[in-house]
Amino acid sequence: MTGISVRGFAVASATAVTTVGAAVGVASGDEQGRSTEPVEVVAADATLLAEIPAGANAQLHTASLTQQAESQASAADADARRAAQEAARLQAAEDAHERRAEEERAEEERRAAEAAEAEAAAAEAQAASAEAAASAPVQSSYSVADVQALARQMVPADQFQCFSNIVDHESGWNYQATNPSSGAYGLMQALPGSKMSSAGADWQTNPATQIRWGLDYMDSRYGSPCGAWDFWTVNNWY
Structure with missing residues (x-):
């Protein structure tokens, strides 16, 4: 033209x-x-x-x-490419956020399941301990061997050695041991000894009651007898 x-x-x-x-x-x-x-x-x-x-x-x-x-x-074309790149970046960020959220949810579910299992195991151990203590015959006196036999029935097998280490250092397995200066009493040297009444009125004479109280204390404060023993080795008390 x-x-x-x-x-x-x-x-x-x-x-x-x-x-x-x-x-x-x-x-x-x-x-x-x-x-x-x-x-x-x-x-x-x-x-x-x-x-x-x-x-x-x-x-x-x-x-x-x-x-x-x-x-x-x-x-x-350049604008279209930039728009496509920005859309891809936003999508990738959203996908990453969703993956992190899923991982966090999975981790929370795993922890909740572990906590539930631990709680169930603790409840089972406590029930077994109470059953063993209830079935133990009441005696006028208990030898070290008698007390250790009760402890083996009541303390979980994987925790017994840690429990035994603490009792060895605190009372030498003498359920009537008394600290003359502080007044701490019993196998675990509870201070005051009367706090063991939460496990039974016969806390002064029945080593099974003292063992049950000691297990509850170690589990609630340190998570387990082995947790209590780890603390004891550092501080010489629990």
């Missing part, structure tokens, strides 16, 4: 024909065709002709439009 206006071309053509016709009439000597008025040549629409890019100018104009279109397309 040269961009030449059709209207401008028609005006220019009509003007050319009028001009040629006037010239021919004069040359033929036709008096009737001759006019005493000067011939007015109407020029083509200057505005329309000025709008017409021709030749190399038209090619440059077309190339400029093409370059603009290509630049706009390239910018649109």
